[in-house]
Amino acid sequence: MKNFLITKSRRLRSTPFSSKIEKQGVKSYTMYNHMLLPTFFTSPEEQYNHLKEHVQIWDVSAQREIEISGKDSSKLVQLMTCRDLSNSKIGGCYYAPLVDSEGGLINDPLIYRLEEKKWRVCIADSDVLLFAKGVSAGKNLEVDIFEAKVDTLAVQGPKSFKLMEKVFGDKINNLKFFKFDFFDFNKKKYLISRSGYSKQGGFEIHIDDIKAGLELYDYFFEVGKDYNLKPGAPNHIERIEGGLLSYGNDMDIADNPLECGFDKYVNLESDIFFLGKENLKKIKKEGIKRKLMGVKIESKTINLTKEIPIFNNENNEIGKLRSAGFSPNFDKVVGIAMINKKYCKESQDFKINIDGKSVSGKICSLPIV
Amino acid sequence: MKNFLITKSRRLRSTPFSSKIEKQGVKSYTMYNHMLLPTFFTSPEEQYNHLKEHVQIWDVSAQREIEISGKDSSKLVQLMTCRDLSNSKIGGCYYAPLVDSEGGLINDPLIYRLEEKKWRVCIADSDVLLFAKGVSAGKNLEVDIFEAKVDTLAVQGPKSFKLMEKVFGDKINNLKFFKFDFFDFNKKKYLISRSGYSKQGGFEIHIDDIKAGLELYDYFFEVGKDYNLKPGAPNHIERIEGGLLSYGNDMDIADNPLECGFDKYVNLESDIFFLGKENLKKIKKEGIKRKLMGVKIESKTINLTKEIPIFNNENNEIGKLRSAGFSPNFDKVVGIAMINKKYCKESQDFKINIDGKSVSGKICSLPIV
Numbered sequence: 001m002k003n004f005l006i007t008k009s010r011r012l013r014s015t016p017f018s019s020k021i022e023k024q025g026v027k028s029y030t031m032y033n034h035m036l037l038p039t040f041f042t043s044p045e046e047q048y049n050h051l052k053e054h055v056q057i058w059d060v061s062a063q064r065e066i067e068i069s070g071k072d073s074s075k076l077v078q079l080m081t082c083r084d085l086s087n088s089k090i091g092g093c094y095y096a097p098l099v100d101s102e103g104g105l106i107n108d109p110l111i112y113r114l115e116e117k118k119w120r121v122c123i124a125d126s127d128v129l130l131f132a133k134g135v136s137a138g139k140n141l142e143v144d145i146f147e148a149k150v151d152t153l154a155v156q157g158p159k160s161f162k163l164m165e166k167v168f169g170d171k172i173n174n175l176k177f178f179k180f181d182f183f184d185f186n187k188k189k190y191l192i193s194r195s196g197y198s199k200q201g202g203f204e205i206h207i208d209d210i211k212a213g214l215e216l217y218d219y220f221f222e223v224g225k226d227y228n229l230k231p232g233a234p235n236h237i238e239r240i241e242g243g244l245l246s247y248g249n250d251m252d253i254a255d256n257p258l259e260c261g262f263d264k265y266v267n268l269e270s271d272i273f274f275l276g277k278e279n280l281k282k283i284k285k286e287g288i289k290r291k292l293m294g295v296k297i298e299s300k301t302i303n304l305t306k307e308i309p310i311f312n313n314e315n316n317e318i319g320k321l322r323s324a325g326f327s328p329n330f331d332k333v334v335g336i337a338m339i340n341k342k343y344c345k346e347s348q349d350f351k352i353n354i355d356g357k358s359v360s361g362k363i364c365s366l367p368i369v
Numbered sequence: 370m371k372n373f374l375i376t377k378s379r380r381l382r383s384t385p386f387s388s389k390i391e392k393q394g395v396k397s398y399t400m401y402n403h404m405l406l407p408t409f410f411t412s413p414e415e416q417y418n419h420l421k422e423h424v425q426i427w428d429v430s431a432q433r434e435i436e437i438s439g440k441d442s443s444k445l446v447q448l449m450t451c452r453d454l455s456n457s458k459i460g461g462c463y464y465a466p467l468v469d470s471e472g473g474l475i476n477d478p479l480i481y482r483l484e485e486k487k488w489r490v491c492i493a494d495s496d497v498l499l500f501a502k503g504v505s506a507g508k509n510l511e512v513d514i515f516e517a518k519v520d521t522l523a524v525q526g527p528k529s530f531k532l533m534e535k536v537f538g539d540k541i542n543n544l545k546f547f548k549f550d551f552f553d554f555n556k557k558k559y560l561i562s563r564s565g566y567s568k569q570g571g572f573e574i575h576i577d578d579i580k581a582g583l584e585l586y587d588y589f590f591e592v593g594k595d596y597n598l599k600p601g602a603p604n605h606i607e608r609i610e611g612g613l614l615s616y617g618n619d620m621d622i623a624d625n626p627l628e629c630g631f632d633k634y635v636n637l638e639s640d641i642f643f644l645g646k647e648n649l650k651k652i653k654k655e656g657i658k659r660k661l662m663g664v665k666i667e668s669k670t671i672n673l674t675k676e677i678p679i680f681n682n683e684n685n686e687i688g689k690l691r692s693a694g695f696s697p698n699f700d701k702v703v704g705i706a707m708i709n710k711k712y713c714k715e716s717q718d719f720k721i722n723i724d725g726k727s728v729s730g731k732i733c734s735l736p737i738v
Contacts, residue, residue: 003558248380
């Protein structure tokens with residue numbers, strides 16, 4: 001694969017940590033919510049192995065947070081998602097697909113309930129701010145909507161628990177998965193959630209004071225030697241294996257949440273009202289025609305920059321590969337593909353063209369085990 | 370400046386022309402509307418000089434087109450922009466700032482009126498699709514909204530007129546600035562507008578048939594030798610000098626159209642209704658506190674990745690530089706800055722810190738002459 005440079009500008013926003021990670025040797029970026037998101041320092045494979053054994057800190061500031069507050073805030077948040085949030089609690093993080101009126105996916109954020117009437121929508125890569133502003137303006141809602149001045153560090157990996165305890169004290173051990181609370185370091189209070197875009201365990205630290213956040217970053221690396229702490233980034237091999245979907249890669253506005261396996265977050269029976277409800281009811285009644293599945297491919301390399309069609313042994317197209325990477329664990333390429341319903345079965349054989357060569361593969365469940 | 374790679378994936382969409390321009394030697398990309406936008410092949414300076422003398426073809430597919438059609442389409446389009454479109458004509462292209470309810474800028478597209486009830490919003494870098502969908506859902510409008518399967522080639526430079534005549538015949542000479550019409554090549558019809566993100570003259574070809582578009586691309590380079598045709602990209606030096614603003618660089622949602630010099634596109638007196646009207650009336654009445662201006666800086670280099678503060682001789686901050694580049698024409702750095710109103714005068718002196726060195730500059734009008 002040919003390499004290309006990224007041309008920086010104000011529009012591709014740097015993060016408060018960009019200059020630090022550049023000194024630490026970041027080599028490549030992607031763009032995410034109009035912001036730089038690091039992708040690797042050494043190599044994706046090396047970082048995959050390290051992440052599964054040790055602990056990494058990731059600059060995931062690009063995971064922007066849309067704050068929605070005011071009298072109608074709960075109404076607006078519920079209008080945008082098919083997940084029933086009527087029983088959501090302060091201190092909870094809710095993975096909640098956002099859908100448009102047709103039921104098409106707009107984003108798959110983690111929604112934090114900060115207060116009774118104050119929410120933070122921690123978004124994947126699309127302008128949820130504009131969707132929220134549009135719905136609110138159209139319905140004349142009483143809400144404040146803005147992108148919060150918050151930048152996030154993820155601490156991920158099996159040793160993240162010990163490292164976080166060292167920095168924030170043993171109170172951190174009481175924090176349950178997909179909950180958040182406030183923790184002190186150096187006289188500053190941090191909102192920390194037990195969450196993050198890996199299956200190796202970890203936390204996300206939501207930083208609203210840049211100066212303090214930079215000091216915290218340095219402190220992590222001071223005390224992190226004992227845990228073999230390294231700077232890292234969301235690892236696409238690990239997240240594919242773990243079945244953590246990526247909006248824009250695995251699914252987009254042309255897909256609905258039922259096709260993406262979000263069934264348990266699609267609450268059509270409860271009496272909540274959200275924009276895509278009628279269309280999703282119709283889709284559910286008719287049954288979906290395709291679904292996101294895992295794949296394993298008999299190849300050591302792949303170079304995916306767009307959907308690649310997948311064929312059965314009769315040369316009929318049965319789906320499209322959307323994400324893929326070489327897994328050191330399986331010693332072959334793993335990926336996520338949108339597959340026609342009929343072929344969504346474990347061990348379905350397929351063929352795919354990689355760099356002009358036909359190679360074979362098998363469909364599997366997500367996560368890939 | 371350190372260089373960094375871009376990590377490609379499906380989420381960073383390639384265009385139909387990506388593989389062609391990569392063979393032609395593109396070196397660097399930016400992201401724009403979740404798509405790859407080339408930035409340079411040789412160097413920005415070399416391409417600046419070539420653009421002003423000859424003709425270039427740019428892959429500007431990243432300038433996505435949001436199609437809005439149906440009974441309420443005109444109402445929706447007008448709701449989103451402060452420009453009065455009530456007298457807009459089929460065949461016209463309208464530069465129209467989009468604003469939210471507060472009057473903040475959401476995008477600055479060129480809006481094409483294709484039919485009485487069919488519009489194309491050719492957007493800068495933000496998800497106007499989601500804003501339009503939000504407003505429409507909130508107001509229960511009867512519209513179809515989608516991102517059109519259209520990819521655009523820009524033909525820019527003083528020799529673009531002769532080259533386009535060669536390819537599309539002399540009918541193209543009748544096309545006036547900011548108008549569009551349909552033109553034939555090789556039995557295919559193309560929507561072509563006299564428009565583009567440079568001040569050197571030119572056209573944009575809106576391609577809905579990829580196969581035909583790729584053949585057209587190759588044909589341009591077959592006949593283009595006589596005109597010294599080269600592949601290129603929007604040139605940030607040329608566009609800064611020309612006063613062509615860049616959404617996300619020069620202005621964003623925290624700015625209003627009056628601060629950006631869009632006064633003639635802010636129609637507060639007419640009886641049209643748009644979302645930000647009351648707030649913009651208030652802003653206009655109170656008077657703006659800052660404005661986008663040109664700057665000239667006594668330096669041969671600059672490396673801008675975020676706003677850089679600008680100080681007067683008494684060391685008070687008087688504004689922020691948002692875009693900048695070395696201009697071979699002025700033999701110094703030129704840029705666009707948001708300047709406190711009091712200092713928005715031609716020849717105001719200022720100081721700015723570039724790479725640790727204080728250098729002097731002068732404020733000027735836009736375009737920079």
